[in-house]
Amino acid sequence: MTGSSLPLLKAPDSTLSLLREGYDFIARRCDRLGTDGFRTRLMLRPVACLRGPRAAQAFYAPGRMTRRGAMPGSVLALLQDKGSVQLLDDAAHRHRRGLFLRLMTPERLERAARILREEWQAARMGGREIVLAEEIGPILTRTALRWCGIETADAAPRLRCEEFEAMIGGAALVGPRHWRARMLRRRSEAWAREVIRAARAGAAPADSPLAHVAQHRDPSGLALPRAVAAVELLNLLRPIVAVGRFIVFSAHAIVTRPEALAALPDTPEALDWWGDEVRRLYPFFPVIGGRVRTGFDFDGHGFGPGDWVLLDLFGTDTDPDAWPDPLRFDPMRHERARDPFAFVPQGAGSMEGGHRCPGEALTAKLVAEATALLRASRPEAPPQDLGIPHDRVPAAPVSGMRLRLQEPLPPAPVEWRH
Template identity: 65%
Template sequence: MRDRSLPRLVSVDSTLSFLREGYDFVSRRCDRLGTDGFRTRIMLRPVTCLRGPAAARAFYVPGRLSRRGAMPGGVLALLQDKGSVQTLDGVAHRCRRLLFLSLMADERLRMARQMLREEWQAASSGWRAREIVLADEVGPILTRVALRWCGIDPAENAPQRRCEELTAMISCAARIGPGHLRARALRRRAEVWAREQIRAARSGAPDPGTPLDRVARYRGPDGIALPREVASVELLNLLRPIVAVGRYIVFSAHAMVNHPEARAALVSEEVGLRAWGDEVRRLYPFFPVIGGRVIEPFSHEGHRFAPGDWLLLDLYGSNRHPSAWSEAGRFDPRRHLGAPATTGGFVPQGGGSMRIGHRCPGEALTAALLSEATALLLESGFDAPPQDLSIPRTAIPPWPASGLRLRL
């Protein structure tokens, strides 16, 4: 018989509360209940919500949870989509994951940073003596970076259209209504384009070793090439996250404006840039939760989880958990200069094993691009006029209310 160690919310269903409260939904209830987990229903399905380092360690034990059926269909359709690496388990997942990890070699990370610097400098030449909204500027820059890094010529592939499509996938994944439906239509348009990229790569001779080439020619453990539809999904799963890094870039500038003393201490040395970026990723809202379906039964905090149980791990709340961080709500990049005091307390893009788990395989690329963008912001010597710098934690994912207006 299932134990009853975790409290259950009295509400019949928490879907509307989750949509209304966004990033604060799980932690607010955990704080009220004096616990790091509770049971409720979302979309009328029983779910257990957990937070904190101990929960993250339990959640990311290899082979314990599956991502299949753990994400609402609308979110899955705009983000990972069916057949992607994150929806796989076992040998198929590990083999496909190695493809993505092989693209994170130091040489390719340096290449991404150089491309970002080039595209940033080309765009910023038109920023002088005028005010810009950074949230509007980073998407087109990163779209060109993403295309170039994957081995696709932006000049021949309508970067404005690609930016519109990739941006919509990110900004509308958690929405309902007309905005979500429009994003689904843009996603379908992007998939048509991506399938043509895969077809052309397989029939031609793309630059060897580029992500486009590697995805187009990848063969699974059965020795069979990916169906073109699946390969196109994985190509989009390389492009879209690069554009999503724009959120962190805007948040990095936001941190510079809100914490001038930390900005004054920041220097363009890699260790300092990386620590700054890690603190931005820890403290600012990106993914609110991650879902999993239990494969292997286990116990956590006295509660027994059975196969098929649905779990949601609060990433935002875990990154701010007081058991992992002193003064957890304070922005302080210096806390990342040493080894983490607690495993499972830093999970902005998931946790656990990078090689065999479900942690985001592109995390190294995210960190590299964020370091480079932080250096570029620092070099620009920007200042920010008075504006609304609040970040609504009910929008998933959010921008600063003003979009972050800057003068260079």
């Protein structure tokens, strides 16, 4: 680390290096330079790249950053789109964010886990060889639809799964696969607008997440435009399907780190620790971008309004200054209290007032439940390529995780500890 101004890379532009190195781009340079950040250009635009708990605390200071103009439009078009809560600031952001936080009650989290269990068992994966990455998307799509209060018989789960997975997998791509994802996103939004219309006509189950989204009003008391409500409905559904990547990673950890699984205590809390370690160590969200709203200093470098900043989420989760032996898979490290600015797989800062993912508790719950189901199925992995290339965003095992699952006894429900 250094007290001087952030170093400037010699390369005139680092876009190709970022694409080539993916998740490791920022951390490698921070390690080489002995600093928690550096300056460069991406797509010919000046940017500061930061890593570590101090950087996360600076980045997530309330009111300091805006997400508007901070990420390429191609990414936003698939993962957020116009009117989304992530593109709001200040009171408008807190008010909309409250909609999502109110849905994360213990009762609703337990219901999500119960639905996942039912859909997992209905998929009848036991007794045959599967590719988990291919099986988990439809399971989670049906889980998401049912949890939100949308009848799966009327929602065409196969089409919805195709759309959600295209949005998740296509955000970092260019060319035909990205264009196809954009087309499927438009189809998904058209479907979601019709769901919102029907919900406002009385079709949504009372107190369901769908009803809350359809009936939400802005601070002035006006209902959200139907297109905006549709976007926010997708922001409930799509992330649940994206949890499948963490579930695939959990299976990877079970297969490649059997000693860690054997040492895991047989308690609900231990399943939470396992899931947290999966989310810490396996690559999912690489970075988060922001544009400075109010100036600040970091390591001797002054940031002014409009400056572009990227915070390395994966690099912070594996920062050697924050995590002893950071690349070792050790669920028991989460038994102890941890720095909320060091554990940032889904953002940092305050859950109530900041930009940390409001669905993080739901993610953790579903990963823990799926881990219990996997463990009860006693998975075996045939020979395959278990590598996880870091130049692919979002990352995934090359093989998709081929498994042979046994017919399990139904595991006990995972109790929620948060």
